[in-house]
Amino acid sequence: MKSAYVTLGVPANASAEEIEQAFQRARTFYTPQRLAESESARERLDQATTAYEILRKPDLRAAHDRKLAQARPRTTYVPPPPADEPSAAARLLRAGLVVVVLLFVAGGFLSWRNAEQRAASERAQKIAAETQAREEKERQEAEAKAAEQRRIRDAQAEAAERNLQATSAAISAQQRWHNERTEESAARQRRQEELAREARVATAERRQQVEAQQRIEADKRRIRDLCWQNYGRPTC
Numbered sequence: 001m002k003s004a005y006v007t008l009g010v011p012a013n014a015s016a017e018e019i020e021q022a023f024q025r026a027r028t029f030y031t032p033q034r035l036a037e038s039e040s041a042r043e044r045l046d047q048a049t050t051a052y053e054i055l056r057k058p059d060l061r062a063a064h065d066r067k068l069a070q071a072r073p074r075t076t077y078v079p080p081p082p083a084d085e086p087s088a089a090a091r092l093l094r095a096g097l098v099v100v101v102l103l104f105v106a107g108g109f110l111s112w113r114n115a116e117q118r119a120a121s122e123r124a125q126k127i128a129a130e131t132q133a134r135e136e137k138e139r140q141e142a143e144a145k146a147a148e149q150r151r152i153r154d155a156q157a158e159a160a161e162r163n164l165q166a167t168s169a170a171i172s173a174q175q176r177w178h179n180e181r182t183e184e185s186a187a188r189q190r191r192q193e194e195l196a197r198e199a200r201v202a203t204a205e206r207r208q209q210v211e212a213q214q215r216i217e218a219d220k221r222r223i224r225d226l227c228w229q230n231y232g233r234p235t236c
Helices: 004-008 016-029 031-035 042-054 058-071 088-230
Strands: none
Touching: 004 016, 004 042, 016 042, 016 088, 031 042, 031 088, 042 088
């Protein structure tokens, strides 16, 4: 069984603070760049994370310690031979067997550690890929939001421009209408003044004609009166 203490590099009696510091060192060491470059880095980081989750919780740590105690090889007492000392060949054979067992155990441990490291590397790569995908998604969402805000601002600016143009056009049209009404009123005033002047002139001319006709009639009456007085007839 893989010891969580060995994975984090802390002693079996490590305090919670020491476990936390060891995990922070592991997180600092396995940067996203290192995780992307090394296949085993993600596996080792996952192993450190799993060991940290086990050791930081008292109940999980106690269960882990019990499993470690159960997994330790039990020694069986073998009584020594009653009389004769083992021969050199027996001692050599026994030493060879011990070496073989040690090599077998070491090979199994190395295989297990390599498998754990590969699994941790794969998990680290997965976490890095997920982080990168999440960051890319957030970036795209931020760009989409910024584009939407720009579109809204552009639409608002365009609407304000249209409103300004419409207001300017309405003011211009009202001003033109006022100018036209003013010009029409001035033209009507001039026309009325002209007609009044023409009427005064015509009235004066008619009055002069009437007065001239009245003078002629008066002259004719005086001539007839003189003719009657002098000649006894209306014409001389």
